Amino acid sequence: MKIEIFKADITEIQVDAIVNAANTSLLGGGGVDGAIHRKGGKAILDDCVKIRNKQGGCKVGDAVITTAGNLPAKYVIHTVGPVWNGDKDEKSKLLSDCYKNSLELAIKNEIKTIAFPGISTGIYRFPKDKAARIAIKSVKDFYKISEIEKVIFVCFDKESYEIYQSLLES
Numbered sequence: 493m494k495i496e497i498f499k500a501d502i503t504e505i506q507v508d509a510i511v512n513a514a515n516t517s518l519l520g521g522g523g524v525d526g527a528i529h530r531k532g533g534k535a536i537l538d539d540c541v542k543i544r545n546k547q548g549g550c551k552v553g554d555a556v557i558t559t560a561g562n563l564p565a566k567y568v569i570h571t572v573g574p575v576w577n578g579d580k581d582e583k584s585k586l587l588s589d590c591y592k593n594s595l596e597l598a599i600k601n602e603i604k605t606i607a608f609p610g611i612s613t614g615i616y617r618f619p620k621d622k623a624a625r626i627a628i629k630s631v632k633d634f635y636k637i638s639e640i641e642k643v644i645f646v647c648f649d650k651e652s653y654e655i656y657q658s659l660l661e662s
């Protein structure tokens with residue numbers, strides 16, 4: 493498995509699956525979620541509604557998969573990160589679950605290349621440095637990671653990009 497870091501807009505990345513930092517309703521929102529639904533079009537929301545009707549949304553730490561609609565990726569994996577409130581252990585475990593459950597779903601769908609945004613590091617206020625450490629460790633330690641060819645950490649801002657760069661270099 494190869495790890496890459498991009499400073500980019502995740503909606504423009506051509507991989508088998510991009511991951512969305514969604515909320516439990518799966519009905520869209522701001523941040524990266526808003527961008528994915530806006531650019532991907534209605535097909536993504538239609539799939540989300542079907543999932544809601546079947547299982548009633550998505551729990552924090554869980555992941556679901558939909559079409560990527562008009563985006564260059566084939567699928568969107570929607571995961572729901574925790575809202576940071578300073579309760580380190582519980583929130584860190586839930587954030588790690590987001591990465592693990594997204595990868596599990598990727599493997600089930602024969603996805604070989606996957607791009608993650610910094611889940612929870614925007615509106616949900618998870619500290620960027622802590623979140624990046626959890627993201628990298630969760631991916632590297634994932635028990636079936638050899639089945640994935642490439643993981644891209646997509647950073648939207650320079651600060652996040654530099655954090656990932658220094659963590660991956662060390």
Ligand code: AR6
Pocket residue numbers: 500501502503513514515520521522523524525526527573609610611612613614615616617618646647648649652
């Ligand atoms: N490409 C890549 N990264 C992005 C993009 C983009 N186009 N846009 C934002 N980011 P956030 P959260 C980065 O707030 O904290 C929504 O309303 C952003 O800089 O999107 O998990 C949902 O519906 C940040 O580093 O997600 C939920 O209600 C990271 O993506 C809530 O926000 C995550 O920021 C989820 O909050």
